[in-house]
Amino acid sequence: MTQATLTGAGAAPGLVLRSARRIERRRMLMWLIPPIAWFTVFMLVPYGLLFYYSLGHAEDMRFVPGLSLANFVKVFTAEPYLGVILKSARIGLMTAVFSAIIAWPLAFALAFHTRSAATKFAIYLMVIVPWWASYLVKAYAWKTILGTNGILNATLQGLGLTNEPVRLFLYNEFSVVLTLTYIFTPFAVLSIYAQLERVPTSMIEAAKNLGAGGWEIFRRIVLPISIPGVIAGGVITFSLAFGDFVAPVLVGGSDSLMISNIVINLLGVAFDWPMAAAIGLVIITLGLGLISLTGWLEEKTQVRL
Amino acid sequence: MRAFGNRPFVISLASAVLLFLYAPLIVIVIFSFNDSDYTGLPFNGVTLRWYAELLSDSKILGSIWNSVYVGLGVVVLSVTFGLPAAIALERYEFPGKGLFRRIVMLPIVLPGIITGVALLSFYLTLHLRLSLHTIMLGQGTALMCITITEVFARLQQMGKSQSEAAVNLGANEWEVFRHVTLPGIKSSLFGAMLIAFSISFDEIAVTFLLTGRENTLPMTLWSLLRREVTPEVNAASTLIIAVSVILIVIGMYASRGKGAAGNGAH
Numbered sequence: 001m002t003q004a005t006l007t008g009a010g011a012a013p014g015l016v017l018r019s020a021r022r023i024e025r026r027r028m029l030m031w032l033i034p035p036i037a038w039f040t041v042f043m044l045v046p047y048g049l050l051f052y053y054s055l056g057h058a059e060d061m062r063f064v065p066g067l068s069l070a071n072f073v074k075v076f077t078a079e080p081y082l083g084v085i086l087k088s089a090r091i092g093l094m095t096a097v098f099s100a101i102i103a104w105p106l107a108f109a110l111a112f113h114t115r116s117a118a119t120k121f122a123i124y125l126m127v128i129v130p131w132w133a134s135y136l137v138k139a140y141a142w143k144t145i146l147g148t149n150g151i152l153n154a155t156l157q158g159l160g161l162t163n164e165p166v167r168l169f170l171y172n173e174f175s176v177v178l179t180l181t182y183i184f185t186p187f188a189v190l191s192i193y194a195q196l197e198r199v200p201t202s203m204i205e206a207a208k209n210l211g212a213g214g215w216e217i218f219r220r221i222v223l224p225i226s227i228p229g230v231i232a233g234g235v236i237t238f239s240l241a242f243g244d245f246v247a248p249v250l251v252g253g254s255d256s257l258m259i260s261n262i263v264i265n266l267l268g269v270a271f272d273w274p275m276a277a278a279i280g281l282v283i284i285t286l287g288l289g290l291i292s293l294t295g296w297l298e299e300k301t302q303v304r305l
Numbered sequence: 306m307r308a309f310g311n312r313p314f315v316i317s318l319a320s321a322v323l324l325f326l327y328a329p330l331i332v333i334v335i336f337s338f339n340d341s342d343y344t345g346l347p348f349n350g351v352t353l354r355w356y357a358e359l360l361s362d363s364k365i366l367g368s369i370w371n372s373v374y375v376g377l378g379v380v381v382l383s384v385t386f387g388l389p390a391a392i393a394l395e396r397y398e399f400p401g402k403g404l405f406r407r408i409v410m411l412p413i414v415l416p417g418i419i420t421g422v423a424l425l426s427f428y429l430t431l432h433l434r435l436s437l438h439t440i441m442l443g444q445g446t447a448l449m450c451i452t453i454t455e456v457f458a459r460l461q462q463m464g465k466s467q468s469e470a471a472v473n474l475g476a477n478e479w480e481v482f483r484h485v486t487l488p489g490i491k492s493s494l495f496g497a498m499l500i501a502f503s504i505s506f507d508e509i510a511v512t513f514l515l516t517g518r519e520n521t522l523p524m525t526l527w528s529l530l531r532r533e534v535t536p537e538v539n540a541a542s543t544l545i546i547a548v549s550v551i552l553i554v555i556g557m558y559a560s561r562g563k564g565a566a567g568n569g570a571h
Contacts, residue, residue: 027478028397035390035449039408046423049430053461075490102322109319113308123323125557131324132549134507136526137542141329144336151332162342186326201307214310236413243416250530260510262417267514277426280419287414291407 012257047284052217053277061271071278081279088258091173092242095180096188096234102181103233104226110189111196114221124193131186139250142179146170146251153199171253179247184237191236196222198305227301235294239287259283330546337539355540368525375441375521376505380498382445385478387452390488395460410454412447420447425514430536435517443509443515448501450469455497456490456511501555502560503549 058067075081108128114120130138145151146169153165169175199222207217245260257265259279266276286305340352359365393399394406412420424443433439467489471481509523516524522545530539 028393028399028560030478031389031393032397032399035386035393035409035453036405038386038446038449039405042424042427042442043408043411046427046551049426050423053426102325105315105318105324109315113312113315113319114312121557124556126323127326128553128557129546129550132507132553133330133406133501134523134526134542134549136507136509136523137333137545138329140530140538142331142541145329145332181537182329182340185322189322196417203306204309208309212541217309226512239414239416243418243510245416246527249445260416263418263422267425273426274421280422283419284411284415284423287411290414 002240029058044254044298047281048275050280050284053273054281056274058270058272058274063206063273071274072282074275075278075282082258084262085279085282086300088242089238091180092238095184095241096176096238098177098181099185099188100230100234102185103192104230107189107192107196107226108222109228110198127189127193131190135183136246136303138183139179139246140174142182143170145249146175146178153268157232170251171256173252173256175251176247176256179251180241180244183247188230188233188237191233192226192229195226195232199225200305201238203305224301225244225303228298228303231297232300237291239290243283306345315545316458318523333539334543334546337543339536339539341536355536356544357538359540359544362537365522365525368520368522371437371519372506372522375437375444376502378441378450379444381451381503382441382500383501384494386445387449387497388485389457390449391456391460395457397464401516409450413450416432417447417508418513421514428515435515437517437519437521439515439517440512440521443511444505447508447511448504451501452494452497453466455493455500459490459493460486496556499552503552 001222052065053070054064054071056064057068057070058064075085104156110120110123114123143150146154148165148167148170150169152169156162156166157164158225203221204217207221212220242258244258245264247262248256248258263276264278266279268274337349337350337355338353340349370544390409394402399405422441424446426512428435428439468481468485470483476484507523508521509527512521512524520528526538526541531534
């Protein structure tokens with residue numbers, strides 16, 4: 001500063017640099033402050049409030065502040081919380097695995113077996129439409145298909161395969177997983193396709209020229225390259241299925257309540273805010289862990305092309 | 306040749322998957338025309354009765370407007386706050402950037418109900434009355450990451466050379482944004498707005514706890530579905546499917562056209 005004033009404007013690179021940095025900093029804050037303010041007010045403050053609530057307890061449907069970790073202990077020890085969290089995770093995992101398996105052939109056909117750009121675009125659209133069709137409608141559709149008066153039972157009876165409607169199709173974990181798998185398959189197709197589309201044609205041709213068969217190309221090139229897409233789609237599918245509360249109510253049975261249903265019941269029926277807050281915080285922590293894990297996994301499995 | 310493997314086998318597997326995706330939707334559409342008081346076989350003949358009943362149901366019509374209102378609000382919020390976030394994340398390094406990114410992405414993996422519980426406790430503490438606006442704020446928070454990731458991806462593709470050239474030619478921050486950044490991200494921003502609107506229009510998990518006296522369309526359908534399944538629901542579902550198909554096709558063609566033009570310009 002003093003040097004700059006002494007030697008004049010012509011020899012003040014330090015000053016120019018510093019003020020340039022200051023301008024840059026001001027510009028950065030201009031972009032950064034609105035979103036930071038938003039996420040602070042609508043995420044961090046509410047999470048802080050959850051923490052405050054989780055430390056207290058409910059008495060006669062009223063909140064009593066406190067400083068106890070008892071609710072967190074209950075999440076991991078008392079029934080049904082840990083059991084339901086694990087069951088939701090199991091349903092989420094099954095949904096993610098099944099939708100990836102069902103999605104793969106379609107994603108593969110879309111990336112490798114469409115002969116013109118127009119066909120590719122048309123099939124791509126055909127995948128997107130069921131993805132954007134209403135969530136509730138899709139869950140409800142399976143209720144009408146699997147129910148005792150449903151299409152499936154009517155067909156089976158029409159074919160003479162059964163005399164009475166089969167009740168096994170609906171109101172159990174099977175129908176929940178089937179419905180969720182149905183809902184998330186288009187999304188899995190899109191994320192696997194995005195990854196398969198990156199496989200260079202030249203690489204497939206080179207493999208063919210070196211005498212590789214279809215199975216070998218699949219196993220050694222295409223399947224490994226698709227893995228980050230499978231993971232990316234799988235994490236979202238898992239999370240959405242894990243937190244779902246629509247399918248358990250519409251097509252699930254009395255024992256297929258998932259963690260979101262439990263939280264809703266805690267708020268609406270039991271008025272146990274502190275318990276709901278504790279479950280929320282545990283799941284928020286798991287979610288943050290999942291994001292970090294996914295970033296790391298995708299980095300690890302990503303193939304440089 | 307890009308294709309490999311047994312083509313008939315691949316095509317038939319893929320067709321089976323498409324059938325799986327479409328069969329339930331087709332069932333709904335067919336039953337919306339069935340002249341029978343409950344959803345199921347036999348098929349008694351074609352009627353438009355359920356559509357007529359639907360269109361005279363003021364509760365459903367009102368909730369459609371509520372959903373549109375909430376959706377538009379969510380789009381405005383996610384552009385106002387998501388766009389700056391994407392620009393900041395792409396351009397600058399700042400302390401806590403990794404944490405900021407994680408927090409922004411958190412609502413994607415978090416069950417909507419948990420986002421709802423957190424916001425509900427916030428509203429109740431402030432004694433805010435639940436309304437369409439509290440839904441809007443909740444969905445805005447949950448869906449902001451869509452705008453951020455879409456715009457961020459496009460900004461990364463664009464690179465810095467154009468905006469640096471503009472700065473060297475004496476453009477100020479606003480001019481760079483107006484004449485370089487905005488035209489470059491226009492199509493992905495439009496896409497993100499469309500996606501945010503359609504998710505909002507269909508959203509139920511975040512909305513569930515934040516809803517006041519006025520309901521959005523999914524909430525109204527949800528209460529209908531829980532009470533009794535009338536064929537009116539099939540008609541509503543068919544209309545929802547039709548509208549979303551139209552919106553998707555418009556969106557896809559718009560972004561494809563602009564994408565192609567953008568590629569030509571480079």
